[in-house]
Amino acid sequence: MRPRLDDLxxxxxxxxxxxxxxxxWKLVILRHLLDGTKRFGExxxxxxxxTPRMLTRQLRELEADRLVLRTVYPQVPPxxxxxxxxxxxxxxxxxxxxxxxxxxxxxxxx
Amino acid sequence: MRPRLDDLxxxxxxxxxxxxxxxxWKLVILRHLLDGTKRFGExxxxxxxxTPRMLTRQLRELEADRLVLRTVYPQVPPxxxxxxxxxxxxxxxxxxxxxxxxxxxxxxxx
DNA sequence: CAGGATCCCCGGGGATACTG
DNA sequence: CAGTATCCCCGGGGATCCTG
Numbered sequence: 001m002r003p004r005l006d007d008l009x010x011x012x013x014x015x016x017x018x019x020x021x022x023x024x025w026k027l028v029i030l031r032h033l034l035d036g037t038k039r040f041g042e043x044x045x046x047x048x049x050x051t052p053r054m055l056t057r058q059l060r061e062l063e064a065d066r067l068v069l070r071t072v073y074p075q076v077p078p079x080x081x082x083x084x085x086x087x088x089x090x091x092x093x094x095x096x097x098x099x100x101x102x103x104x105x106x107x108x109x110x
Numbered sequence: 111m112r113p114r115l116d117d118l119x120x121x122x123x124x125x126x127x128x129x130x131x132x133x134x135w136k137l138v139i140l141r142h143l144l145d146g147t148k149r150f151g152e153x154x155x156x157x158x159x160x161t162p163r164m165l166t167r168q169l170r171e172l173e174a175d176r177l178v179l180r181t182v183y184p185q186v187p188p189x190x191x192x193x194x195x196x197x198x199x200x201x202x203x204x205x206x207x208x209x210x211x212x213x214x215x216x217x218x219x220x
Numbered sequence: 221c222a223g224g225a226t227c228c229c230c231g232g233g234g235a236t237a238c239t240g
Numbered sequence: 241c242a243g244t245a246t247c248c249c250c251g252g253g254g255a256t257c258c259t260g
Contacts, residue, residue: 008158011138013212014205020215022132024233028121040242048118051234056243066219077241078240087218094204094211095124101204102123105130108197109176134253150222164253166223187221188260 020065025050025058027095030084033068034092037083067091130175135160135168137205140194143178144202147193177201 021027025047032038032046044055059082062068067088073079131137135157142148142156154165169192172178177198183189194201 010209011141011157013216014137014141014209015134017208017212017215018132018137022128024125027124027128031121031124044242047121051236052243053235053245054233057233076240078243080242087215090211090214090218094207097204097207098127099120099124101200102127104200105127105197106123108200154222161254161256162223163225163255167253186260188223190222 020067021091023058023061025054026062027098029055029058029062030067030088030091031095031099033082033084033088034095037081040080040082043082062088130177131201133168133171135164136172137208139165139168139172140177140198140201141205143192143194143198144205147191150190150192153192172198 021030028047029043032043038046040055040059043059044050044052047055059068059070063070066085069083069085071081071083073081131140138157139153142153148156150162150165150169153169154160154162157165169178169180173180176195179193179195181191181193183191
């Protein structure tokens, strides 16, 4: 039985989605932003272990993928806020479900 | 407002889940196995672009993480079947939802 | 048929120091 | 405060060839 042509497209869809949310800190950042708009420093402090460099990179990628909105307030000292876009919002149930599954998975291990 | 301690645990849960399903071919393989038990060669043919080496590696990791069951039939020529475990089954809705979101995401781009 | 062995490359990710 | 600039490392992933 040959695979249907649709499988190829669906596989690509799943792979594409993984590329967008597959970064090491992407979903963790998203989880925090889904609780509300946050500043760079807040995220930095909320994510123990992340470096400013990585935080910047992941945020920029999330922004490029239109999941996160970056708002710069032209003032001194600088103030930058990050929030989730509508597309980012659409990931809420997925993130929640991934977390649920994570718990289930941990409980399932012997 | 300090982050709640729970956030740390939940972040870890999400990250742990991503480690299990984050391999490049993991979910794609899972998608095919969720349609039914398949042999090595079937998967190899069903996944254009994958090499035998990568297929083996990802399958072994899925097996180690208890998402996939590997059944060897001691005969010549060799026959090996792969199927999803109960834990693997528990990912079905997640994979489906990821695919749904992938479609939504593509439609959302401009 | 179902892999194993080898070799290789790129880039995601990290550590540290510096700046408008 | 919110990042840049460098440097570096590891390993995920790929290509190719071989085998019980």
